[in-house]
Amino acid sequence: MLAIGTLSRKTGTKVQTIRYYEQIGLMNEAGRTSGGQRRYYEKDLDRLAFIRHSRQLGFSLDSIRELLDLSDNPSQSCAEADSIARRQLRQVEQRIKRLQALKKELKRMVAECDGESVAECKVLEVLRDHSECLTNHDEIGA
Amino acid sequence: MLAIGTLSRKTGTKVQTIRYYEQIGLMNEAGRTSGGQRRYYEKDLDRLAFIRHSRQLGFSLDSIRELLDLSDNPSQSCAEADSIARRQLRQVEQRIKRLQALKKELKRMVAECDGESVAECKVLEVLRDHSECLTNHDEIGA
DNA sequence: TGATAAGCTACAGTGACTTTAGATAAAGGA
């Protein structure tokens, strides 16, 4: 029987995060000691490891839920797991593309800046004037 | 005098987002008509465009706040704006690196999967067993 | 005048957690 802290250490997951996974139904409800502390089996550790690894590969919790369902029913076709992974791959590729466009523009920004006063700062100038952009970066963010 | 919808259209920002920027103090409080609707000047439009462009380049709202402060005090040295931009560039480069590692592993995952039953699914297998990873991907996510 | 579009506030929801506060339990040493 493993305590939550052991799962935490072995998977590099914060204790609160494990409880959160239980709360949203991604981890099964753990058994409890008489004092009310959670205790886990090896299979719970495996499941958590699966979740964490999938998260590290960028899968959303929803996707992970699907993958876990598949994993729990091993007689089904693999096609669905494959398509989830391919979708994930496409998303990753798109993010890379977008970030590379950002990198290009940021590089240009800092390259043109020669450290004079803000009045002539290229960084701020570029940010002010979108029309100077080399790239169109429509989407935002992470 | 520009209505909020005009700013919205010209900058591609949702109306609610503009109001949100006002709420958190990123945009100045707009003047109002007798009926209570917000009205803006060109300079507000410029400021919003600056914010949006910076967001598209991945700057956090906190960084943007700093950049706007600099922009409002044009006699200062440009060094700080430069360092914020460089920090941003580093972050973008790191994200690209990480995503490329993910891409590699996802590619390997889907390449090895031949569409048989879940029991032999390489995708799920790889997710189950972190030790098979080619890469160490410590950080998570976006 | 009256229809329609645009705007208003206030609040809840998103994803994937993290943080905090305050209390209780377990484990190990003297």
Place this chain on the structure above:
DNA sequence: TCCTTTATCTAAAGTCACTGTAGCTTATCA
């Protein structure tokens, strides 16, 4: 056995950067 330290518990709020909803009011134009 007692004590101390470490681990765990619950419940709720906070994070980031918005987005969505409900129900109402204002502005604009024919």
